[in-house]
Amino acid sequence: MAQQADSLITHGITDTSAQLKLVKDGFRFTEGPAVDREGNIYFTDQPNNRIWKYDIKGELTIFMENAGRANGLFFDKKGNLIACADEHDELWRIQKNGKVEKLVNNYQDTLLNGPNDVWVAPTGVIYFTDPYYQRDYWKRTSPDLKVEALYSYQENGKVTRLDANFKRPNGIIGTPDGKYLYVADIDDNKTYQYTIQKDGSLTNKTLFVAQGSDGMTIDRAGNLYLTGNGITVYNTRGEKIAHIPVPNRTSNVCFGGKQRDLLFITARDKVFTLKMNVKGVK
Template sequence: MTTYCKAGLALAVLLAVSSNLLAQQDMGKGLDSIKVVAPGATLRQVSSQFTFTEGPAVNKKGDIYFTDQPNDKIWRYDTDGKLSLYMDKTGRSNGLYFDKKGNLISCADEKDELWSISPDKKITVLLANFQGQRMNGPNDLWIDPKGGIYFTDPYYQRDYWERKKPDIDGQKVYYLPKGKQEAVLVDGDLKQPNGIVGTPDGKFLYVADIRDSKTYKYQINADGTLSNRQLFIPQGSDGMTLDSQGNLYISGRGVTIYSPAGVKLGNIPIPSRWVGNVCFGGKDRKLLFITASESVYTLPMQVKGVE
């Protein structure tokens, strides 16, 4: 009986290992079929010590900063592959983005504000409300070439809030012009906007309406307003980024990549329950960094990021 149990256990272990190797091989084959992924590249799990990771942003050096929002922390993954805690007590930061001066701009939804965190970690509140009303919960953002901030403001009930309903009717997209203290409503006709990113020339903006499973493309006008809204793809997203070829990367069930024409190039499967966001980093900007629930992953790419 003992011999049989040991043999059975050994067989189970062998089958599990074989199954895992086959899964990795299948993933590898799948990744090789996506033209923007580096040949032979494999997905690497950097760490799984978090609760829910979000908001990756890259600085000028290529270091990546991201949030673990339930634990109210910002982490850094540097170009040498070192992971370290950057900041504790972050105002429940979610989406992040670096401005041209190296300040880390944050969607801090503990009090539903936009923050600027300087390199020496001095905090400046850029936006505290909209026309005197508390925001729903700034979620994701993108900074245009002029220094203006586009951000989404969906409502996700937080357990650290005392309120149980939003002050503002509807879930919308706003623009905060550089140097201003009052935001401008740029699209109020969405169910639940979430991921957002713009082209580096400042001409177009992508916004995901995650509840409606749609992603829109807008033309950005000279005054920062939006026009010519068009359905780009019938898929929503939690977070988004662009590469140097204009391909759009959207998160959720893995990372799905679309060409500038909206043609699906492929899906990068991620072994976590949900992918919150994605960005490019590294010294050459060719490392795809993926925040996925309890984990963060990296994947070498053939293309560069533009953020």
């Protein structure tokens, strides 16, 4: 299956030979793609409780089963996989050997809503969103927390609520220099930019674009890739510069491959790739 990304040609993000390629279908709901140091891509099939690995050779294997109903993923600098494991509303750190360390499951002794998406800053500070999406595998039927918010986790175990002024926070990504953080309010159809301070706190919250997103990624030029109706690309000024049509509604996206020039897209029961002229960050 292939679909030409015509809308991208004039912007130079990809070229006329680029084809959207189906990697595999038959999943239940794919999410959370994240890339390791070598360029291998990991993603989740949340309802089936699995984390998959799509390696740099193009081979697809199961990395972990009974994966905490993991959703969003991101690798830290040590090569650990940070996972939003909302089966029991936790944030996990998964080592290369599969050993799981549960980092967070509450805020001020109250159960989290269900960590959804995550980004790790160069300093090691972990930022994650905590919206409430009712799951059929939960015993509870309402949230314990009154707000859906953005949090940080630091290595000393401190969990800080950074911003609770959302309808439903979801997608999150930061710049590789650790200066800026982007967070989408998917139910308010907005994406915000923050300035990251040295202590991990956030200032200067500003509206970046009037579009929400489930997951998101960024390339080396600082362009932001939002999901939903295909993939919409914005430059650093918040100007829409491209759109990648995708057959299914998209949930998340990342760059992978040896050269970080392969865009990997999760789209409900399918996952796709697209060869790019631009590269993702390392």
